[in-house]
Amino acid sequence: xxxxxxxxxxxxxxxxxxxxxxxxxxxxxxxxxxxxxxxxxxxxxxxxxxxxxxxxxxxxxxxxxxxxxxxxxxxxxxxxxxxxxxxxxxxxxxxxxxxxxxxxxxxxxxxxxxxxxxxxxxxxxxxxxxxxxxxxxxxxxxxxxxxxxxxxxxxxxxxxxxxxxxxxxxxxxxxxxxxxxxxxxxxxxxxxxxxxxxxxxxxxxxxxxxxxxxxxxxxxxxxxxxxxxxxxxxxxxxxxxxxxxxxxxxxxxxxxxxxxxxxxxxxxxxxxxxxxxxxxxxxxxxxxxxxxxxxxxxxxxxxxxxxxxxxxxxxxxxx
Ligand code: NAD
Numbered sequence: 035x036x037x038x039x040x041x042x043x044x045x046x047x048x049x050x051x052x053x054x055x056x057x058x059x060x061x062x063x064x065x066x067x068x069x070x071x072x073x074x075x076x077x078x079x080x081x082x083x084x085x086x087x088x089x090x091x092x093x094x095x096x097x098x099x100x101x102x103x104x105x106x107x108x109x110x111x112x113x114x115x116x117x118x119x120x121x122x123x124x125x126x127x128x129x130x131x132x133x134x135x136x137x138x139x140x141x142x143x144x145x146x147x148x149x150x151x152x153x154x155x156x157x158x159x160x161x162x163x164x165x166x167x168x169x170x171x172x173x174x175x176x177x178x179x180x181x182x183x184x185x186x187x188x189x190x191x192x193x194x195x196x197x198x199x200x201x202x203x204x205x206x207x208x209x210x211x212x213x214x215x216x217x218x219x220x221x222x223x224x225x226x227x228x229x230x231x232x233x234x235x236x237x238x239x240x241x242x243x244x245x246x247x248x249x250x251x252x253x254x255x256x257x258x259x260x261x262x263x264x265x266x267x268x269x270x271x272x273x274x275x276x277x278x279x280x281x282x283x284x285x286x287x288x289x290x291x292x293x294x295x296x297x298x299x300x301x302x303x304x305x306x307x308x309x310x311x312x313x314x315x316x317x318x319x320x321x322x323x324x325x326x327x328x329x330x331x332x333x334x335x336x337x338x339x340x341x342x343x344x345x346x347x348x349x350x351x352x353x
Contacts, residue, residue: 038076081105135335140192146288177201182230185237239266258285
């Protein structure tokens with residue numbers, strides 16, 4: 035099958051080419067995001083392959099249908115970027131990668147905790163500047179600390195397992211969780227906020243979880259709490275978190291995702307970032323660590339994504 039592959043990241047091609055060695059599909063790689071202007075690149079293809087930052091709204095889907103594209107494969111689990119109702123109406127098949135290496139994201143959350151706590155990012159810059167001073171680099175032991183985990187799905191559970199290994203007390207909140215390992219103490223969300231030294235978000239972005247971290251919730255937390263978000267930006271409300279960082283209520287913030295992310299994905303980062311006051315304000319705090327949605331970015335995860343997507347294309351071809 036001929037597949038229009040939209041990706042601005044070279045690493046995608048490497049993993050897809052490796053898995054597609056037998057040439058089962060013909061991928062046409064386009065170093066650009068999908069949008070109404072770039073739809074025409076898919077002319078002559080039966081399928082398109084896209085990611086979280088490609089917008090497949092109703093207009094885009096109708097334009098794709100007009101050039102006979104019948105299959106959309108997503109190289110991700112989430113599907114907020116595609117108008118599923120319209121896809122159904124147009125009789126298009128939409129397939130995704132529901133799960134890939136939950137450890138990748140869980141380990142990134144842990145890496146953020148360790149970096150913030152031991153101030154490794156500051157120490158690295160200092161030593162490169164020839165400054166070997168240890169002033170203001172004191173961290174704390176993770177052993178014995180209480181870690182609150184919101185969302186006990188694939189990634190949340192992988193994260194809990196690692197934190198338990200560090201000797202942390204693990205509190206979990208998930209309205210749908212039934213059976214969890216013994217070392218996770220299921221608590222109410224209020225209890226979790228009040229008792230945790232570190233809080234890590236691993237729930238999806240839904241109307242019920244939008245701004246789950248807001249002014250009222252921040253007030254419930256311990257002073258100096260560490261917050262980690264590797265899930266979706268909309269889980270944390272930007273303005274109150276900025277205030278909480280100023281007040282010292284939040285002692286550390288690690289975010290791989292942020293509310294303004296989609297906007298940033300679409301244009302050159304530098305230009306957009308200058309206009310974006312909230313992300314700039316967050317960047318100004320030395321106790322804030324921001325990464326560019328790279329939680330999933332391990333070799334293993336990329337191969338799993340490529341493998342499942344190629345299989346999805348084969349399944350879709352067979353109807
Ligand atoms: P999952 O579906 O396995 O687990 C999500 C869990 O959240 C479920 O157990 C669900 O019951 C729970 N949940 C739903 N509503 C909740 C609420 N109101 N409060 C608490 N828990 C709630 O998903 P997953 O694979 O573990 O992924 C978790 C999130 O990680 C995804 O939604 C996605 O946003 C994010 N993610 C990020 C990256 C990255 O690169 N940073 C990569 C993949 C996924």
